[in-house]
Amino acid sequence: MRAKLLEWIARYGLAEIAGIGGALLAVFIVRRLTTSAVAAGYAGTCGETLGYVGAIAARDFLTAHRDARASGQKLGARARRSVIVQLLVELGPAGVIDTILIRPLAMAAGVRWLGPVIGLLAGKIVGDVGFYVPVIMMYERRRRRERHAE
Numbered sequence: 001m002r003a004k005l006l007e008w009i010a011r012y013g014l015a016e017i018a019g020i021g022g023a024l025l026a027v028f029i030v031r032r033l034t035t036s037a038v039a040a041g042y043a044g045t046c047g048e049t050l051g052y053v054g055a056i057a058a059r060d061f062l063t064a065h066r067d068a069r070a071s072g073q074k075l076g077a078r079a080r081r082s083v084i085v086q087l088l089v090e091l092g093p094a095g096v097i098d099t100i101l102i103r104p105l106a107m108a109a110g111v112r113w114l115g116p117v118i119g120l121l122a123g124k125i126v127g128d129v130g131f132y133v134p135v136i137m138m139y140e141r142r143r144r145r146e147r148h149a150e
Contacts (some may be wrong), residue, residue, distance in 0.1 A: 008136060015055040020124065023049025027111070027120050041108030043128075044120050049099050057087060090142060094134040103127035 015097025030040045061075075064083050068075040106126035110119030 006008040008139075010133075010141065012056075012135075014059070016053045016128075018047040018055035020121075021053030022049075023107075023120060024117075025147035027107075027116055031111075031116055032112050038088060038104075040116065040120075041104040041106075041123065044107045044111075044123070045099055047104045048103070048124065049095070053087075054090065056091070057083075060087060082101050086142060090138045091135060094138075095127045098127055098131040102130045107148070 024047070026043040027040045030036075031032035034040075044128040060083050062082075065075045066077050068079060101121065103126075107120055109124030110121070110123030110126075113119060115124055
């Protein structure tokens with residue numbers, strides 16, 4: 001279990017940092033423009049999603065590019081589509097529910113009751129629990145398929 005936990009941290013840790021940065025930036029901008037906790041919750045969610053997905057997508061595309069180059073090839077359209085499909089399968093369903101419902105509500109409630117920084121982080125933690133359970137299940141499913149294909 002420890003090895004799996006370290007693998008998940010390696011996979012999602014940097015993306016979490018990028019997501020937190022995006023969320024904080026978005027919340028502070030929206031709180032400067034409006035007093036709405038709901039708007040801040042949605043802004044935090046959008047900022048986090050952009051930072052998080054951007055970090056994971058960048059890493060996965062770089063890895064695919066390196067793998068292609070190591071085998072003397074270019075990263076072709078099929079390989080790019082494969083990366084996109086894998087990201088959609090791994091992150092898509094949980095991401096949609098998380099981004100539209102769970103995280104904005106959790107962040108809005110947190111910002112309203114605990115203030116912009118602590119509330120944002122508390123809402124993020126609540127959102128993360130609902131997000132990572134299905135994401136890790138899909139990631140592990142993909143890894144099993146990859147091992148069986150080898």
